Amino acid sequence: MRIPVIGIGVISALGIGVEENLTALREGRTGIDRLTLFESIHNVPVGEVKYTSEKLKEILGLNKQDSYSRTALLGICAADLALRDAGLETSSARVGLISATSVGGMDLTENFYKDFLSDETKGRLRDVKSHDCADSTLQIARYCGIKGFTSTISTACSSAANAIMLGARMLESNMLDYVVVGGTDALCKFTLNGFRSLMILDSNRCRPFDETRAGLNLGEGAAYLVLCREELVMDNDPYCFLTGFANTNDAFHQTATSSDGEGATRSMRGALKKASLRPDEIGYINVHGTGTFNNDASEGAALKRVFTKDIPPFSSTKAFTGHTLAAAGGIEAVYAVLSLKHGLLYPNLNYVSSGDSELNPQSILKMSDRIDHVMSNSFGFGGNSSTLIFSK
Amino acid sequence: MQSYYINQAVCSDTLTRGLPELIPDAGMRRRMSKMVKMGVATGMSCFDSHFSADSVDAIITATGLGCLEDSEKFLRNLIENDEQLLNPTPFIQSTFNTVGAQIGLLCKNHSYNMTYAHRGRSFESALLDAILLLNDEDYKNILVGAIDYTIPQQLKIMERMGFWRTDKPGEGAFFFMVSSERTADTIAELKALEFPDAEIEKEELTKRYGVEKDSSAKLFYREYDTTGVYPTVSAASLYDALQEMKRNEVETIYLYNSFRNEYPSLITLGCI
Numbered sequence: 001m002r003i004p005v006i007g008i009g010v011i012s013a014l015g016i017g018v019e020e021n022l023t024a025l026r027e028g029r030t031g032i033d034r035l036t037l038f039e040s041i042h043n044v045p046v047g048e049v050k051y052t053s054e055k056l057k058e059i060l061g062l063n064k065q066d067s068y069s070r071t072a073l074l075g076i077c078a079a080d081l082a083l084r085d086a087g088l089e090t091s092s093a094r095v096g097l098i099s100a101t102s103v104g105g106m107d108l109t110e111n112f113y114k115d116f117l118s119d120e121t122k123g124r125l126r127d128v129k130s131h132d133c134a135d136s137t138l139q140i141a142r143y144c145g146i147k148g149f150t151s152t153i154s155t156a157c158s159s160a161a162n163a164i165m166l167g168a169r170m171l172e173s174n175m176l177d178y179v180v181v182g183g184t185d186a187l188c189k190f191t192l193n194g195f196r197s198l199m200i201l202d203s204n205r206c207r208p209f210d211e212t213r214a215g216l217n218l219g220e221g222a223a224y225l226v227l228c229r230e231e232l233v234m235d236n237d238p239y240c241f242l243t244g245f246a247n248t249n250d251a252f253h254q255t256a257t258s259s260d261g262e263g264a265t266r267s268m269r270g271a272l273k274k275a276s277l278r279p280d281e282i283g284y285i286n287v288h289g290t291g292t293f294n295n296d297a298s299e300g301a302a303l304k305r306v307f308t309k310d311i312p313p314f315s316s317t318k319a320f321t322g323h324t325l326a327a328a329g330g331i332e333a334v335y336a337v338l339s340l341k342h343g344l345l346y347p348n349l350n351y352v353s354s355g356d357s358e359l360n361p362q363s364i365l366k367m368s369d370r371i372d373h374v375m376s377n378s379f380g381f382g383g384n385s386s387t388l389i390f391s392k
Numbered sequence: 393m394q395s396y397y398i399n400q401a402v403c404s405d406t407l408t409r410g411l412p413e414l415i416p417d418a419g420m421r422r423r424m425s426k427m428v429k430m431g432v433a434t435g436m437s438c439f440d441s442h443f444s445a446d447s448v449d450a451i452i453t454a455t456g457l458g459c460l461e462d463s464e465k466f467l468r469n470l471i472e473n474d475e476q477l478l479n480p481t482p483f484i485q486s487t488f489n490t491v492g493a494q495i496g497l498l499c500k501n502h503s504y505n506m507t508y509a510h511r512g513r514s515f516e517s518a519l520l521d522a523i524l525l526l527n528d529e530d531y532k533n534i535l536v537g538a539i540d541y542t543i544p545q546q547l548k549i550m551e552r553m554g555f556w557r558t559d560k561p562g563e564g565a566f567f568f569m570v571s572s573e574r575t576a577d578t579i580a581e582l583k584a585l586e587f588p589d590a591e592i593e594k595e596e597l598t599k600r601y602g603v604e605k606d607s608s609a610k611l612f613y614r615e616y617d618t619t620g621v622y623p624t625v626s627a628a629s630l631y632d633a634l635q636e637m638k639r640n641e642v643e644t645i646y647l648y649n650s651f652r653n654e655y656p657s658l659i660t661l662g663c664i
Contacts, residue, residue, distance in 0.1 A: 133509035154488035194483035382493025
């Protein structure tokens with residue numbers, strides 16, 4: 001199976017569009033900084049998109065009076081960029097959209113609910129109508145003129161990877177000709193406090209795979225890929241091909257991952273099998289690498305099981321963007337595509353020492369002309385484990 | 393051509409085993425909100441002595457609004473306690489994939505696990521995913537479920553939005569075993585799942601399928617009188633249609649659903 005990737009679009013703490021993101025990745029410049037989007041008693045660094053929702057509306061040419069959740073605005077921005085990049089006309093019913101989100105319109109619901117709690121007749125209804133996960137997807141479809149099959153996936157932090165997978169499977173089954181796939185999530189008080197209550201937010205910048213790692217930094221953003229059926233690729237020169245994927249479950253704990261990385265092992269092996277690749281053919285792995293003690297230990301154990309002694313160069317880009325939850329699999333898929341295109345191994349920022357784990361991520365930017373296959377991991381609450389493989 | 397069969401259909405209102413049997417871990421049960429508890433119990437009740445959880449190759453769930461009780465509780469605590477000393481449990485359980493994940497966890501099932509949350513198309517997306525999986529010979533039995541439960545605050549908000557002027561609220565959990573193999577338990581064949589571009593009138597479907605002249609075929613058209621209206625109500629309709637199928641009086645059922653005049657879907661069921 002080879003599913004061509006013909007367009008990419010991204011918005012993250014590193015900027016709007018592929019160029020801004022790529023420049024920051026090359027320069028080793030993090031997007032993680034102090035929280036400015038909303039008031040919070042928690043003084044933790046975050047990976048904010050550096051534009052207010054009002055400014056995003058302006059950039060997108062949307063009416064300022066109309067209500068859009070930040071999740072929708074981020075999603076519209078990235079999906080529109082991906083479609084422009086692909087040069088794809090969306091009027092056909094054979095162009096679909098599979099989007100992922102975990103917070104939906106929670107940023108607006110939070111405002112509504114404060115007023116509603118004090119008096120049930122209060123709170124602006126337009127701030128709660130975008131609460132569900134489908135809202136951002138429908139707003140993207142409307143803005144981009146997508147008329148084909150549209151759906152929303154919500155499997156926590158593996159969501160966007162699963163959206164990419166479903167889109168690819170619909171193309172394989174000839175149910176669609178083109179599909180826009182990825183995810184979007186905005187920072188909000190709900191998730192910030194949720195991860196805080198779990199005590200897995202680092203009060204400093206996160207350090208994935210470092211022995212002193214003390215948790216994750218939250219981020220926000222959106223990213224989409226445009227995929228098409230292989231027969232239709234014709235004149236478009238695709239970036240690369242999606243060749244492997246797998247979705248498995250760790251079945252260990254609702255939030256923690258198993259010490260032997262069972263779910264991650266199964267998803268990486270499943271994706272390799274689907275792509276008919278040997279482990280030694282993988283040139284780079286963009287790991288999930290949140291920076292929590294538990295995730296990195298579990299993912300590390302899985303890397304050792306799948307790749308034994310010869311683990312390919314790997315790094316987490318979450319010290320650049322923060323953990324963007326349902327968008328992470330999309331943003332990191334775009335980074336995987338760019339890794340193949342430009343022969344780049346991204347640095348795992350803030351990494352100093354592996355300690356006993358002996359898992360040493362790529363710590364400085366490296367150029368390589370030998371990257372033919374890139375693997376991208378995304379794991380989430382509920383044991384959801386997903387792996388994608390992109391190939392030249 | 394691959395055929396698809398519905399080999400089990402379970403509804404949260406008619407569970408034959410008690411919650412402690414279906415969810416043996418008391419601590420787990422205590423942490424669960426009503427939606428999660430009923431969803432997990434309904435899903436788990438598809439497994440019994442002659443159909444073990446090991447035989448399931450994928451778990452796919454659908455929910456329009458997710459675990460509202462947990463989301464509301466965490467959001468309320470966060471506002472009322474000014475972000476301090478929050479209990480993480482409602483946050484943990486608030487993710488949309490909680491029911492599917494907990495079923496996977498309870499039966500140690502490492503297979504494909506997916507959750508759709510696309511308003512009136514959540515359940516149909518899950519069903520479509522199951523069909524795509526069954527086209528691959530590695531997959532034989534797929535557990536597909538839909539779960540939506542109301543909370544008082546949501547009912548109030550939707551009342552203010554004017555929802556209950558035309559519809560009445562509803563809720564429930566429904567799980568189905570969709571399989572590529574016909575067994576002694578097979579209730580019906582899932583012959584088609586279609587997504588019309590726009591709402592279709594009842595008269596047009598009646599004429600198209602000739603259901604007035606042909607007593608062996610029946611049309612279920614947005615029959616929400618007993619179910620109420622909610623994003624995954626089409627799962628309740630499918631359950632009702634399958635009960636009709638079990639009576640062996642009709643050969644074909646055409647099941648038409650749409651949620652508030654959007655997301656039309658058409659399912660064709662054939663008798664066995």
